[in-house]
Structure formats: C-alpha cells, structure tokens
Amino acid sequence: MMERGVKKKCLLLRWEQLNCLANEERLNDDHVDRARSLLTRHVCNVIFYSVNYSPDCALSMYMTFKTTPPITIEERRRRVAQASRRALEEEDLIAEEIDAILDEIFSHDEITTDVQFRPASKVVVESLPRKVYKKTTSTSSSDMCTICLSEFNTGESVLTLPCGHEFDDSCILEWFSANHVCPLCRYKLPREKQVKRALEFDSGI
Known part of the structure; x- marks a missing residue:
C-alpha cells in the first residue's frame, strides 16, 4: 500500500513538472502534450491491467492524469504570445520569398531589355x-x-x-x-x- 502511494506521488510530481515546464516556456506545447499522452498511457497500462490496484484507485488515477488542467490567464497569454511570434516568423519568411521572386523578375526584365535593346551603329x-x-x-x-x-x-x-x-x-x-x-x-x-x-x-x- 505504501509502495502504491509512493508511485502515485511520483506520477503526480511528473505531471506537475510538465505543467511547470510548459508555463516557463522551457518546452513548447507539442512536447508537453506528447509527454502527457505518454504518461497517461503508462498509467492506464499499469493500473487497469494490474491486480494490485482497486477499481476505485484505478479510476481516480485515470481521471487525475486524463483530465487536462484548466488553462490559466497566464497560460493563455503565453500561448497567444507564442502564436504571435510564430505568425511574425511566418510573415518574415513570406516577405523574404516575395523579395526573392521580385528580384528574379527584375533580373529577368534586365536581361530581356538588354537582349531587345540593340541599336544600330x-x-x-x-x-x-x-x-x-x-x-x-x-x-x-x-x-x-x-x-x-x-x-x-x-x-x-x-x-x-x-x-x-x-x-x-x-x-x-x-x-x-x-x-x-x-x-x-x-x-x-x-x-x-x-x-x-x-x-x-x-x-x-
């Protein structure tokens, strides 16, 4: 019983660590969601297919890890800021591509003009x-x-x-x-x- 309590605390601690890492921007949302998914799968495999846990304990553990904690205002602001940064980066990439295309067009026009403009002596x-x-x-x-x-x-x-x-x-x-x-x-x-x-x-x- 003591061992099961220790394991549960360890799993809860890892879950909290994921939340802290996400809030501190040390991991992006994709990495955190991936870790949460793996942790939830691990809990389900251990609890639901083990005879050492009661049905009530299994259900409690499953609900703890399966339910995503509510998003705080700080978390929402962080995600909005992260999305804004990504949007700005995409806009910069698009602007660079447009500049490259325009440069290619202008260089082509210069070549075409040079070919067509051939005055007589x-x-x-x-x-x-x-x-x-x-x-x-x-x-x-x-x-x-x-x-x-x-x-x-x-x-x-x-x-x-x-x-x-x-x-x-x-x-x-x-x-x-x-x-x-x-x-x-x-x-x-x-x-x-x-x-x-x-x-x-x-x-x-």
Missing part, C-alpha cells in the same frame, strides 16, 4: 544615302513611310537602306536608336557594340 546610320523627296503625279505604296504611315512630302529628307526600303529620315533615326534591323525585311545593320569592338581591335586597345 550611329556611324553606319549617318553614312546611309539620303535624298530630297519630289512628289510625282503617280504615287504608290513606296511613297509612304511605313513607320509613321504618312506619305512623303516634297522637300522632305528620305533615307534609303541597303535593302532598298525608304523611310522618313527622322522616323528611321529614332527606330535605329533602339533597333538594328529594317522594319520591313529585317535586314541587319551593324550594331553599335560591334562597331565599337572593331574600332578598339583596330586601334589595339
């Missing part, structure tokens, strides 16, 4: 032949700038590309500031970077 464009347009009685589609979709006016400067296509001088200059191909047939002019590299190579830089 200014030297080559300036050397292209130009003529002063004179309107005749018979007009055709070739007498229109396909960039601005306007007909050439008499006295206007018209630039002719090596492929034979003609454009309004100001329109094609603006076009070649960002592109190096003919707007119609995609004929390629030397790019600005290519000409610079060739000049640097010739000068031995």
Whole structure:
C-alpha cells in the first residue's frame, strides 16, 4: 500500500513538472502534450491491467492524469504570445520569398531589355544615302513611310537602306536608336557594340 502511494506521488510530481515546464516556456506545447499522452498511457497500462490496484484507485488515477488542467490567464497569454511570434516568423519568411521572386523578375526584365535593346551603329546610320523627296503625279505604296504611315512630302529628307526600303529620315533615326534591323525585311545593320569592338581591335586597345 505504501509502495502504491509512493508511485502515485511520483506520477503526480511528473505531471506537475510538465505543467511547470510548459508555463516557463522551457518546452513548447507539442512536447508537453506528447509527454502527457505518454504518461497517461503508462498509467492506464499499469493500473487497469494490474491486480494490485482497486477499481476505485484505478479510476481516480485515470481521471487525475486524463483530465487536462484548466488553462490559466497566464497560460493563455503565453500561448497567444507564442502564436504571435510564430505568425511574425511566418510573415518574415513570406516577405523574404516575395523579395526573392521580385528580384528574379527584375533580373529577368534586365536581361530581356538588354537582349531587345540593340541599336544600330550611329556611324553606319549617318553614312546611309539620303535624298530630297519630289512628289510625282503617280504615287504608290513606296511613297509612304511605313513607320509613321504618312506619305512623303516634297522637300522632305528620305533615307534609303541597303535593302532598298525608304523611310522618313527622322522616323528611321529614332527606330535605329533602339533597333538594328529594317522594319520591313529585317535586314541587319551593324550594331553599335560591334562597331565599337572593331574600332578598339583596330586601334589595339
């Protein structure tokens, strides 16, 4: 009888230790619940399958360990604070993931912009032949700038590309500031970077 009383006190002491550890935040809720579950299972196995304990004692021990003690105000505040910390940590992780995604998008945009922005060589464009347009009685589609979709006016400067296509001088200059191909047939002019590299190579830089 004395031995059973000692065992019961030991089990009760362990239960109280779990409560203290939970209140002091030395163990999180998951660990405490796991320990309580194991302790309850151990008590049930020992008491209900042992001939050394009376039914009343078994029921008393079972109710003691099976019933979860009521949550105190301090415990509730602690759990709320712990949940808030976890929520803040999750928000930080989400913010980091969003920043990483945005960085990837911006870096991709920079790469795409670098690929698409390939201006023609200014030297080559300036050397292209130009003529002063004179309107005749018979007009055709070739007498229109396909960039601005306007007909050439008499006295206007018209630039002719090596492929034979003609454009309004100001329109094609603006076009070649960002592109190096003919707007119609995609004929390629030397790019600005290519000409610079060739000049640097010739000068031995």
